[in-house]
Amino acid sequence: MAVPSVWCLLALQLVVMAAGPCGASERVISRIAFGSCANQSAPQPIWNAIIDFDPQLFIWLGDNIYGDNKRPFRLLGKERTIGPWKNVERFFPATEQEMRQRYEMAKNNLGYSKLRQRAQVIGTWDDHDYGLNDAGKEFSGKDTSQRLLLDFLDEAQESPRRKQAGVYASYLFGPKGKQVKVILLDTRYHRDPVFSDGTILGEAQWSWLEAEIKGPESEVTIIASSIQVISNLSATTGPIFYIESWGRFPKERQRLYKLINDSKRHGVFFVSGDIHFGEISRYDCGCQYSLYDITSSGLTQAVEKAVPPPLAFVVRVIAWLTPSTMRVFAPICRYRSCTYGRPNFGAIEIDWDAVPQRIKAEVMDEDGDPVIGVDFLLSELHPRSMNMTYREKGGYQQHCSLEIDLPWILRYRLAILFFGTISVLIAASALLAYIIVSISKTFIQKNILCFMLTGQSCLLNTLLYLHHNLTSASITFFSMASDNLFLFCTLY
Secondary structure, three states, X not given: OHHHHHHHHHHHHXXXXXXXXOEEEOOOOOEEEEEOOOOOOOOOOHHHHHHHHOOOEEEEOOOOOOOOEEOOOOOOOOOOOOOOOOOOOOEEOOOHHHHHHHHHHHHOXXXXXXXXXXXXXXXXXXXXXXXXXXXXXXXXXHHHHHHHHHHHOOOOOOOHHHOOOOOOEEEEEXXXXXXXXXXEOOOOOOOOOHHHOOOOOOHHHHHHHHHHHOOOOOOEEEEXXXXXXXXXXXXXXXXXXXXXXHHHOHHHHHHHHHHHHHHOOOOEEEEEOOOOOEEEEEEOOOOOOOEEEEEOOOOOOOXXXXXXXXXXXXXXXXXXXXXXXXXXXXXXXXXXXOOEOOOOEEEEEEEOOOOOOEEEEEEEOOOOOEEEEEEEEHHHOOHHHOOHHHHHOOOOOOOOOOHHHXXXXXXXXXXXXXXXXHHHHHHHHHHHHHHHHHHHHHHHHHHHHHHHOXXXXXXXXXXXXXHHHOOHHHHHHHHHHHHHHHHHHXXX
């Protein structure tokens, strides 16, 4: 009877291992790196800094490759990709072969290969490795993209992730008392159109997530979302441009907050990517403790790299002028805006041996130096830890006002500045054109007279005529010019 019992136990163990997407490890995890937005065709020196950080775990947050194709910006011509008269979409899907080649290029990158040898790698996707920019459930190639992503992540062939609709998964690391749970969300496979305020996750994934959140406790729970959960910059950058985020789906985001709050689960915070710059956001009124969202983007793609170097300062000024009620401002920030628009990665350090235990979450640059960061006690991420000490410091509800609730003049400050600048430039261009036309007409009218005059007299007469007949906006300029030319003629 003993032999069948052994075989039954082995079979049961195999069933448990294959029952769900969750991985489990007794190894203590104290250093986690994460990142997003890595163009496989671009140089990727940042892997050296990630390796130097020496993470035990690396989390991909999406855009792990840029798998879709894009046409150039064209305002005119046969294929017009911008403007109200555009006739083709700028982005279009790649073939399966193209996607596979791009994943192979990314996987064979020397720096990334070294990281894979030293740390466990897990991850989810975003739109460009899903297959199409800003795509959701309507994208027809998502099942092929799912298979290619899981191949890239070395997911076992028998993994439930290969059989389910979507790439969501969870992992549990560490022994009791030092457990870290990582929940990877899929914000693409089931997502409704952006302006619909529909679903992001779909009901099947919501049911799964509810079971994960309400399941056995862990000291730390990291929810990884490819798009930002807390920040909703679209409320302040629109109508100039819009950013995908949970804030564009307010019902879904409120449902997520309510799930965390009702579960009484402690130690929850978010990591996210997508936006091509790094920042840290915080919301004090979504749960019984402050929820953090550490955003790292991107490993190669970053807003300051998209503009000529002299304009990097302009990007930083715009970031500073963009209103944000959720962004964490701290002395560690390299720039006044507390955003970072150069290549970056996220880093989490958990000090299990400290008394009390602490978490440090940072965004780091290509040299491995922190540019944004927060440091808090693990006990602060506990339902009872919206504690009196924190309340007395005035921290509670510091980040409760949503961007969409800002006074309109503040909320649309960036748009007012942008369209105001455009208006001034148009007016200045019109004035300049008027002045040029006036000067041209004047010189044509005086041309015959100039032939009748010689040397300085012709020039001075023409300038005096202009001096008395130009518009008031240019009187001062031409007065100075006439005086200087008169002095020049007198001396020579």
